[in-house]
Amino acid sequence: MVAIASLSGCTSNPTNTTTNAISSTPTPSIARLRAKPKTSEPKAISGKTVNVTLYTSDIQCQEFVPQKVTLPATTPVTNAVGKIIQEQDTADFNVSGYRVRVRNGVATVDLRLSPQSKRQFASLSSCEQFALFGSLRKTLTSNPQWKIKDVRFTERGEDIVL
Template identity: 50%
Template sequence: MNTNKKYIIPFIVVAIAASISSCNSNQASQNLDQTATAATTIPTNSPSSQIPTQAQLRAKSSLEQPFSYEPFTENTASSTSQAATDKTINLTLYTSDSECQELIPNTVSVPASEPATGIVSKIIEQQDTGDFNLSGYRVSVKNRIATVDLRISPDSKRQLVSLSQCEQFALFGSLRKSLTSNAQLNIKQVRFTSRGKKIIL
């Protein structure tokens, strides 16, 4: 029996040593994997990965939006009704016919303090549909050139590029004709942007 114990005990010791060494190699490979993952996710202090300061963000924002001095107007009914309490003037609003062939003139009242913004508001109210929504806009006029900056709602299913020719005519054609045909506005040209970037029609 002593001989059996002699052979069994070394066998058990070898088995235990082998299992311990295999556990250590698994832990080592796991540690290497974790170290590699950590190495790829640790941010470096290179200039490209630094978080911009508020001043840098403001400077970038002013570069992207050359007319940031104008207030941003949300596309809501309250903004229109609030403006209606001011002194108003009558302007001609041009809207597309049902076949998108011509623009039909209608007389509307808009706030005398901001007539260009008022006329843009009236047109945009008509353009909101179930799948295409504008969340707001900004209008600025400088040197008789009006810039209309449109903001697409984040939950809009469609974007400006997905508008059909008829929809583009109804929106952009109405805005351009309404802004340039009213002598009181003194506008000769209209530019369209989306968040400061030129819209190419």
């Protein structure tokens, strides 16, 4: 078993938490995301939107493919996490919500599985783990404006152990 905890450290950022919920309406292999931020996170410097690079897994689960997207400037970190999670939901694995907290350069992504999810985090294949956790980690640490150097994954506050 491997615990996914963190990668490295950075500068300090405000301590804020954001909560989102995800609908469990699967299409062929992707569920639709309905984000509903409750509080704030590190703000974008200007404008109502911000350009962000999302990193998602290639088909072979070997590399990350960058994709430029425009997200609301008020909660870009949370919205980026939501877009990655949205692509990972399937008919038997569904994340129903998540919270993102950034503190001192460490992002903690607290995930919530849907009660209807037939699979748990530990049942994900290495490719699925790469696609979900790897994409989140790469996206959060590769957008320099967020100053995130570490990423921690939890489920209801407990470290996710794989």
